Amino acid sequence: MTATAEMARQLPEGFEELEPFVAYWAGESTADRMAARCEADMDDIQAFYDAMIARGEDAMRLIGEHPLHDLPADVATLTRLLLALAQASIAVELHGQPRAPDVPYPNSMRMVRSTAPFG
Amino acid sequence: MTSAEHSFTGRGNFTEGFGLTTEPMPLEPYRSRDFFELEQKMIFRRAWLYVCRAEELPEPSNFVVKTIHGTGVSALITRTSGGRVQAFYNSCAHRGSIVVKEESGKAAKFACPYHRWTYSNEGDLVGVPDEENFFPSLDKSKCGLKKIATSEWEGWVFINLAPEPEVTLDEYLGPAKEFLSGIRYRGADNPVVFTAVLNSNWKVASDAFVESYHIPHIHKDTIGTTFASRANPFARLIGAYPLGTHRTVSMYGNPEYTIDPKNRVEALGSMGKDDKSVIAADVSEETLEFLSHPAINPEGADHWSMDIHQIFPHLHIDTGPGGFWTHQFWPVDEKTCFYEVRFYMMEAQTIQERFLQELYIGRVGEVVLEDLANLKFTQDGIDTGGQDTMQLQDSEVAIRHALAQIIKWTQAQTVKEALA
Numbered sequence: 001m002t003a004t005a006e007m008a009r010q011l012p013e014g015f016e017e018l019e020p021f022v023a024y025w026a027g028e029s030t031a032d033r034m035a036a037r038c039e040a041d042m043d044d045i046q047a048f049y050d051a052m053i054a055r056g057e058d059a060m061r062l063i064g065e066h067p068l069h070d071l072p073a074d075v076a077t078l079t080r081l082l083l084a085l086a087q088a089s090i091a092v093e094l095h096g097q098p099r100a101p102d103v104p105y106p107n108s109m110r111m112v113r114s115t116a117p118f119g
Numbered sequence: 120m121t122s123a124e125h126s127f128t129g130r131g132n133f134t135e136g137f138g139l140t141t142e143p144m145p146l147e148p149y150r151s152r153d154f155f156e157l158e159q160k161m162i163f164r165r166a167w168l169y170v171c172r173a174e175e176l177p178e179p180s181n182f183v184v185k186t187i188h189g190t191g192v193s194a195l196i197t198r199t200s201g202g203r204v205q206a207f208y209n210s211c212a213h214r215g216s217i218v219v220k221e222e223s224g225k226a227a228k229f230a231c232p233y234h235r236w237t238y239s240n241e242g243d244l245v246g247v248p249d250e251e252n253f254f255p256s257l258d259k260s261k262c263g264l265k266k267i268a269t270s271e272w273e274g275w276v277f278i279n280l281a282p283e284p285e286v287t288l289d290e291y292l293g294p295a296k297e298f299l300s301g302i303r304y305r306g307a308d309n310p311v312v313f314t315a316v317l318n319s320n321w322k323v324a325s326d327a328f329v330e331s332y333h334i335p336h337i338h339k340d341t342i343g344t345t346f347a348s349r350a351n352p353f354a355r356l357i358g359a360y361p362l363g364t365h366r367t368v369s370m371y372g373n374p375e376y377t378i379d380p381k382n383r384v385e386a387l388g389s390m391g392k393d394d395k396s397v398i399a400a401d402v403s404e405e406t407l408e409f410l411s412h413p414a415i416n417p418e419g420a421d422h423w424s425m426d427i428h429q430i431f432p433h434l435h436i437d438t439g440p441g442g443f444w445t446h447q448f449w450p451v452d453e454k455t456c457f458y459e460v461r462f463y464m465m466e467a468q469t470i471q472e473r474f475l476q477e478l479y480i481g482r483v484g485e486v487v488l489e490d491l492a493n494l495k496f497t498q499d500g501i502d503t504g505g506q507d508t509m510q511l512q513d514s515e516v517a518i519r520h521a522l523a524q525i526i527k528w529t530q531a532q533t534v535k536e537a538l539a
Contacts, residue, residue: 030311030480056387063470079470086477089384090485103488111484112312115464115476119311 011081012062012074015055018081021048025088026080030114033080037087038099045098049088052081069117080118121421127351127371131513133359137366139519143508148522149320149501154529155453161529162432163190165537167270167277167284167291169434169447171196174274174308175223176204180240183223184209187280188449188457194267194278195219197240200227206269206278207242212262229264238264272296274307275430285534292430293363293538299428302412305405305442310461311480313487319498321433321448321456322522327490327497328435328446329427329517331356331370337493338486346424348373356514358418364431364524364538368517369417372424388475410440429517431524454498460487 010022024040025048027033037045052059059082066075091098099105113119134141148154170185176198185194193209195218211218211231218231218238228245230237237246242264247253268279270288277288289296317324327333331354335347347354351371358369378385409415415438416423425439435446442463449457462483467473500506511519531537 030477034481034484053383053387056384060387060470060474068468068470068473079473082470082474083477085384085387086474086481089382089478090481093382093384094482094485100485100488100492102492104492107488107491108316109484109487109491110314112314114311114480115309115473116466117473 010074010077012078015059015078018051018055018078021051022077022081024048025052025084026077027084028080028118029111030083030119031111033084033087034111036084037091038105040091040098042091042098045088045091049085049092052085052088056082056085071117076118083118125357125420125422127353127355131355133356133516134511134513134519137359137361137516137520139516139523143510144519144522146501146506146509148525149322149498150453150504152453155320155450157529158432158450158525159189161531162525163187163450164280165285165534166432166528167279167288168432169275169430170194170206170278171276172274172304172307172310173204173271173276176276177308178225180225180227181223182219182226182229182240184219184221186449186457187278188451190280192267192280193217195229195264196269196276196278197242199241200239201241204269204271204276205242206267206276207264208267210265211236212244212264213247218264242266273300273302274304286538291534291538292365295362295365295428295430298360298362298367299414299436302414302438302443303405303409304463305409306463306465307443309466310463311476311483312459312461313484314457314459315487315491316451317456317458317491317494318454319456319494320454320501321450322525323497323501324456324458324490324494325429325433325435325446325448325521326515326518327494329368329429329521330515332512332514333493338489342482342486344379345373345376346371348375348422351422353514356516357420357423358426359516360417361520362428364528365429366517366520367414367417367426367428369420369426370424372422374422385475385478388471388478409438409442414438427517429521431521432528454502458487 011018025036027036059078063075063079066072071079171183175183179198179200179202182195182197185196187194194206195209196206199205209217209219213234213236216231216233218229227240228237235248239245244259244262268284270277272288272292331346334354335343354371356368357371360367415426425437428436430436433448437444444462447459451457464476467476528537
């Protein structure tokens with residue numbers, strides 16, 4: 001791996017194939033990740049879902065080796081990406097489309113507060 | 120009680136048990152401007168209104184500002200330097216301006232942003248810039264922030280917009296106080312909060328959250344298989360209790376519920392555990408103590424999902440295997456309400472817990488959105504004027520009791536009479 005690639009690395013080693021999803025999906029808050037799902041195309045959601053769930057157990061295991069409320073930066077990014085899978089599952093497993101049918105978007109629902117970390 | 124011992128056929132007797140009529144109920148209160156105004160005057164200006172948990176004000180000088188929708192009141196609620204919770208009208212004695220614009224914070228003093236009139240968190244006026252240019256009629260001791268009657272019960276903070284509340288909070292809560300006494304609310308300092316403006320009368324929204332009759336259909340993909348089963352396909356109630364002007368109902372839970380194989384993400388969150396529930400019920404001592412309270416699953420049923428404790432007029436305190444959550448429905452006008460749901464949870468200690476929370480929060484958001492769409496259809500239908508009454512079945516007893524109480528309050532000359 002070149003020095004440049006190493007510097008650009010955002011996720012822990014071994015999760016390189018998930019790097020392309022970081023910019024869009026690893027939102028800081030639950031509300032960010034919810035908006036990401038609501039505003040994405042189904043193909044993009046499915047691509048992220050497939051890639052992330054394939055590494056879900058590995059990610060969960062690696063994150064579990066660190067204190068949840070004091071994660072190293074790359075593990076924290078992986079955690080935010082893993083949490084986005086919960087949102088992606090709503091499109092893939094529940095609705096079969098990015099958002100619930102019959103619900104206007106944008107709408108008046110506001111997520112005021114979530115829970116730490118990355119809530 | 121087991122599911123096999125509980126019959127879900129024939130007609131139930133909750134409604135008769137509440138002493139209520141079984142006749143159709145009027146729809147006019149759900150669409151009438153006059154009735155909305157009557158509710159504002161006779162209920163929201165006389166009843167004790169839940170505004171926040173005490174945990175939102177953990178220390179002296181903490182404050183929150185709450186909009187009391189429909190009434191035009193902005194309430195500044197403080198933990199005074201003396202440690203008491205006290206609400207004030209958020210309005211300056213100088214020329215009436217809003218004093219505190221932040222939604223929450225910590226401050227021993229509040230300075231009005233307009234001309235810097237300054238108040239202590241006990242509401243006393245302590246500073247007037249260029250005071251010598253005012254007239255002798257300025258009596259600073261009479262120019263504090265105007266108090267709103269405030270009372271607290273087991274961490275639930277209530278206000279009363281009447282100049283002199285006719286009854287104490289204890290009298291107001293009546294049998295609900297005893298029934299719910301001593302619940303140890305877990306995660307009360309860590310709510311997940313959603314708000315929405317719903318295009319429906321506040322009662323249309325509140326009613327949707329006290330009946331499970333709609334769940335197998337409207338929420339079939341999100342929570343349908345949790346609340347119904349082959350033994351109880353229409354998600355009938357398992358218990359209902361009148362508590363004066365308040366009430367509790369208990370909902371069925373499918374004891375056979377398992378994770379649908381298509382829900383791979385939920386299965387991932389349960390990795391390494393045999394936990395079945397998304398709410399991630401744990402078996403800590405605190406959880407067992409919470410669940411052993413007589414008001415939580417009062418039937419002691421193994422086929423139980425949750426209880427709804429409806430505190431008049433607009434608060435639901437819901438209790439389930441994983442903890443508690445609340446709904447508030449503030450009337451804005453006869454066909455609009457402001458909705459706030461707060462799910463209280465313990466802060467996650469493991470990634471599995473946090474992941475399941477995120478999944479749960481996501482699904483809750485979808486349930487809110489499903490209701491956002493559905494409640495508008497309900498209101499639009501009511502507004503056509505094509506129906507004058509609604510037909511309520513036995514499992515919709517809480518809707519019937521709530522409306523009967525609301526009508527009673529609008530007709531009662533005194534609060535004591537309304538509570539009698």
